[in-house]
Amino acid sequence: MKILVAVKRVLDYNVKARVKSDGSGVDLANQKLSMNPFDEIACEEAVRLREAGVATEVIVVSCGPTVCQETLRSAMAIGADRAVLVETDAALEPLAVAKLMQHVASKEGVQFAIFGKQAIDDDAGQTGQMFGALMGWAQASFASKVQISGDTATITREIDGGLETLAMKLPAVITTDLRLNEPRFITLPNIMKAKKKPMEVIKAAELGIDIAPRTATLHVSEPPTRKAGIKVADTAELVKRLKEEAKVI
Numbered sequence: 001m002k003i004l005v006a007v008k009r010v011l012d013y014n015v016k017a018r019v020k021s022d023g024s025g026v027d028l029a030n031q032k033l034s035m036n037p038f039d040e041i042a043c044e045e046a047v048r049l050r051e052a053g054v055a056t057e058v059i060v061v062s063c064g065p066t067v068c069q070e071t072l073r074s075a076m077a078i079g080a081d082r083a084v085l086v087e088t089d090a091a092l093e094p095l096a097v098a099k100l101m102q103h104v105a106s107k108e109g110v111q112f113a114i115f116g117k118q119a120i121d122d123d124a125g126q127t128g129q130m131f132g133a134l135m136g137w138a139q140a141s142f143a144s145k146v147q148i149s150g151d152t153a154t155i156t157r158e159i160d161g162g163l164e165t166l167a168m169k170l171p172a173v174i175t176t177d178l179r180l181n182e183p184r185f186i187t188l189p190n191i192m193k194a195k196k197k198p199m200e201v202i203k204a205a206e207l208g209i210d211i212a213p214r215t216a217t218l219h220v221s222e223p224p225t226r227k228a229g230i231k232v233a234d235t236a237e238l239v240k241r242l243k244e245e246a247k248v249i
């Protein structure tokens, strides 16, 4: 069984996002970009499934500019077998990415796909679900445990107030929650090995797929700066201030 893992290159989670001066978006110039953390978890899970003999091959796929090859190399250093870059400089919405992933998944004949539950740049949380719908596959989002036996995947999901366990027939897609696993440390020998693994580049423009955006960003702004807090002398003063000054927002 082949597994497809979707890997997005995003602003590193340690970097404070800065808005462009014209308010048209987030300024990515000279910033550190790296693999979306939920996609690292997705890679780790796929590699564990291959190591357990459940999967035969892990293919990592990214849609974006040439530089995404670096992110795909990191995914192969975790242990993925090969990579596909669907290359485009266009700004991609979740539906466009889902369509490009549909193309790759159909061409490769994958049976299982793992997406992150959300990309930490735009927080859409849509791509895996849209991909599932386009493929006509079963889907389970926010997976915190994955077991595959024969043609059945049993997925535990984190929901409000507890855990839900679903069974679904393959082919299927899941999206990863934070607690699914802890990605392994990437070692230098594995970084070196990853440099030699196959990387296919497909030009998105040559696929005849409509990836035009359906929405327009009108304005992006920084969150309002928080007012400094105050120190109170004792609990009595705290209660008094809460009664008299605190407002329900």
Ligand code: AMP
Residues within 6 Å of the ligand: 006, 007, 008, 009, 036, 038, 039, 061, 062, 063, 064, 092, 094, 097, 114, 115, 116, 117, 118, 119, 120, 122, 123, 124, 125, 126, 127, 128
């Ligand atoms: P989103 O729906 O944008 O929050 O993204 C959810 C997940 O879809 C991410 O964690 C990735 O696994 C995948 N994804 C989104 N955009 C891309 C992209 N440009 N290339 C590869 N995977 C992507």
